[in-house]
Amino acid sequence: MREKLQPVFWILRRELIDQLRDWRILFPLIVLSFFFPISMTGIAQSIVGFISRYGAELVIQQLVPFTILAVGFFPSTIALTIALESIVGERERNTIEPLLATPLENWQIYLGKLLSGTVAPVMAVLFALSFYLFLVHRRDVPLPSPGLIAMLYWISVANTLMMISGATFISAQSTTIRSATLSSSFVLLPASFLVMAEANFLFWKDLLPLFWIVMAILLVTVAFLRLGLVYFERENLLGREIDTLNFRRYVRLFWRAFRGEARSVGEWYRYEVRRDLQQLRPALLIFLALFPVSLGLGVYVADTVIKPALETAAPPSIQTEGSSREELYQTLRRILPLSVSGSEEAPAIPLSMGFIFRHNLTSTIFVFFMGLVSLGTMGAFAYLLNIGLLGIVWRGLEWAQLSPLKLYLFGVAPHGIFEIPSMILSFATVFYMGVRLITPSGKPISTILIENLALWARLMVALIIPLLLIAAAVESSLTVFLLKAYLLSIK
Amino acid sequence: MIEAEALSKQFDSFWAVREVTFTVKMGEILALLGQNGAGKTTTIRMLNALLRPTRGRARIMGYDTVEQPEAVHRSVGMLTEQHSLYLRMNGYEYLEFYARLYGLHDPGERRRRITSLLEYFGLGQAASRRCGEYSKGMRQKLSLARALIHEPPVLLLDEPTSAMDPEAAQLVRQEILRLRSKNRAILISTHNLTEAEMLADRIAIIAEGRILATGTPQELKREVFGEAEYLLRFQSPWEGAITLPESVEVVERKPMEWRLRVPQPQTMLPLIWRGLLEQGAALLTLQEVPRSLEETYLAVMARARERGEIQ
Numbered sequence: 001m002r003e004k005l006q007p008v009f010w011i012l013r014r015e016l017i018d019q020l021r022d023w024r025i026l027f028p029l030i031v032l033s034f035f036f037p038i039s040m041t042g043i044a045q046s047i048v049g050f051i052s053r054y055g056a057e058l059v060i061q062q063l064v065p066f067t068i069l070a071v072g073f074f075p076s077t078i079a080l081t082i083a084l085e086s087i088v089g090e091r092e093r094n095t096i097e098p099l100l101a102t103p104l105e106n107w108q109i110y111l112g113k114l115l116s117g118t119v120a121p122v123m124a125v126l127f128a129l130s131f132y133l134f135l136v137h138r139r140d141v142p143l144p145s146p147g148l149i150a151m152l153y154w155i156s157v158a159n160t161l162m163m164i165s166g167a168t169f170i171s172a173q174s175t176t177i178r179s180a181t182l183s184s185s186f187v188l189l190p191a192s193f194l195v196m197a198e199a200n201f202l203f204w205k206d207l208l209p210l211f212w213i214v215m216a217i218l219l220v221t222v223a224f225l226r227l228g229l230v231y232f233e234r235e236n237l238l239g240r241e242i243d244t245l246n247f248r249r250y251v252r253l254f255w256r257a258f259r260g261e262a263r264s265v266g267e268w269y270r271y272e273v274r275r276d277l278q279q280l281r282p283a284l285l286i287f288l289a290l291f292p293v294s295l296g297l298g299v300y301v302a303d304t305v306i307k308p309a310l311e312t313a314a315p316p317s318i319q320t321e322g323s324s325r326e327e328l329y330q331t332l333r334r335i336l337p338l339s340v341s342g343s344e345e346a347p348a349i350p351l352s353m354g355f356i357f358r359h360n361l362t363s364t365i366f367v368f369f370m371g372l373v374s375l376g377t378m379g380a381f382a383y384l385l386n387i388g389l390l391g392i393v394w395r396g397l398e399w400a401q402l403s404p405l406k407l408y409l410f411g412v413a414p415h416g417i418f419e420i421p422s423m424i425l426s427f428a429t430v431f432y433m434g435v436r437l438i439t440p441s442g443k444p445i446s447t448i449l450i451e452n453l454a455l456w457a458r459l460m461v462a463l464i465i466p467l468l469l470i471a472a473a474v475e476s477s478l479t480v481f482l483l484k485a486y487l488l489s490i491k
Numbered sequence: 492m493i494e495a496e497a498l499s500k501q502f503d504s505f506w507a508v509r510e511v512t513f514t515v516k517m518g519e520i521l522a523l524l525g526q527n528g529a530g531k532t533t534t535i536r537m538l539n540a541l542l543r544p545t546r547g548r549a550r551i552m553g554y555d556t557v558e559q560p561e562a563v564h565r566s567v568g569m570l571t572e573q574h575s576l577y578l579r580m581n582g583y584e585y586l587e588f589y590a591r592l593y594g595l596h597d598p599g600e601r602r603r604r605i606t607s608l609l610e611y612f613g614l615g616q617a618a619s620r621r622c623g624e625y626s627k628g629m630r631q632k633l634s635l636a637r638a639l640i641h642e643p644p645v646l647l648l649d650e651p652t653s654a655m656d657p658e659a660a661q662l663v664r665q666e667i668l669r670l671r672s673k674n675r676a677i678l679i680s681t682h683n684l685t686e687a688e689m690l691a692d693r694i695a696i697i698a699e700g701r702i703l704a705t706g707t708p709q710e711l712k713r714e715v716f717g718e719a720e721y722l723l724r725f726q727s728p729w730e731g732a733i734t735l736p737e738s739v740e741v742v743e744r745k746p747m748e749w750r751l752r753v754p755q756p757q758t759m760l761p762l763i764w765r766g767l768l769e770q771g772a773a774l775l776t777l778q779e780v781p782r783s784l785e786e787t788y789l790a791v792m793a794r795a796r797e798r799g800e801i802q
Contacts, residue, residue: 010591014577021579094573098637101539101571102592103564234541239502 011112072156298391376434
């Protein structure tokens, strides 16, 4: 193995020599990792001074982690530039062919390139964070807890690694630096949203969600690495001269994949949809198995995180001990997704079939897009979150001295029989699409993407949408009726 | 040894190379002669296992280019059409990088090879200068040195002297001939007719991905224009007669010169010369009528167009 990794090291070494001799890389690296923390320290100190005058120490405590996140994020943006240029740049300068002509395997070249885009930016991020913490500490600005500092290091490095793995993949698939640069938004936009989400959790010092976010980012990074390795081929690098979008071909390909060999709707269901379900079987089994696991996780989170938090910070109405039946009823109104109006007769939210269906369909499409940008991984996380919420609510109902089993029986089961399978199917499809994308098949990535899209569309049309329609019809009529009857009976 | 059997390559709906077949033995140079876009580079890339053939197969030193690409890469020294280098590295570092990738792990051996190649190509003094400061010719020479760093038995040279000054081109040509003498199989692609004629033992004329004609320069000329023609000049007008062998054809007969088509010149020409002297003819010169490779190339292209093989 050591022998196999040696060429990776030689490529990395060569690239580092190149980078360290290029002032256009050195300059921003130095500015972002050295001067930016200095200026950020000045800003932080002046804000802290201003806030201290008003005695808002709590705000200071919340602000510092956020500035650390910013200090870690900006040097990582240089990673995008280096990684985006790493392969396509060589291609454009015509230096790639001699490299491809060496007796190296594809993965050795790709890994060498990926690491060469990683070392300098990650070092810059680590240096910037450490330097900033040192400066902040010297100026007597209160530092966050060691656990939060460690988490901030993890988040910054994970963000950088994800951007690099995504950008290197883009670089390998682009034909010109221009096209790679134009595609950079596919990395930059999700990364920016991610930082916003991280900042949100950071403000509340919520370490558990941050831990899961880091895990998800690392999973996406590994998925991108795998994707890059699968589609990095000498043939692709030298065989394509320009990026062409042949829409007519794509539409034909989509329609062929969507329809399959079927000649009628019956055949389509009998052969094509059935075959999809057979292919999806492992993914479906995984998601079915994850159901009790995430439910249990939800219960665990409710016990270990939410309960202590509620007991210390929540108003009396949602305390878990010694509440009256009326208070518990009010608690239930807060917890349940079905909010009942003051008159008890008409729901506060008009739970029409159309509204429910639109909401569920939007969620399904959102999961599809989440899965698309994260190679199926974020879809899986969304599933865990959804089922985990059911576990949390289950525990919440128990705290309210209500029977979760009965409530789920009246409030979830009637439409859940249709909605939950459609949800599992939708998540499993998105997950399977990601797996399919990172599994070598010999087909071009554009073909796999279109076939994936056709698969998703087929299952949506054939099963998911009909199930969601039935679920919405049941929920808007039977479930509302049963739940309302149950709520009135326990009042 | 280089073997290509019905090698074909399709990009989308476009066939870049079609049914290309040839063999290059050790110690032989084959020139792929054709205009830009004829399929020369694609053929070379397939031979070096950089592109997968759509149909057909190729072997380098017996290694299949699809099944054993790494063995193929070890056996081939490749000079690409664009002689681009890593401009921030110096000449020595550049060769060292490739020496390492080709598995030259022994530092002493690596240093020896790099130094000798740099010296041979006259780059010894420039070894510590960055490649970005090199002239075009120097870059070309360093690229060739890179192709030779692992002492490969097969060389694939794509436009080896394109855009070089005459002096540098001469040096590269000499080096190619020296490598042939060291029993290497060499394939060069070029659109330079003079270079092809100077270097190649055999020439394959390629257009629109097809090989239109293959052979030694002489064979190609014979194939296009028929048997070689010879011009016999007299010192003074001569009207005598001579019995010529049946296979020799007199194309034109004037008092001061004859134009003959001779099928086996090595044996026939001395007989004709002696016969004429015996008949008392005052002979001045006997020489082959020059037929350039350019004429041959153009004639091959015209013939292929006529036959509808190319557009």
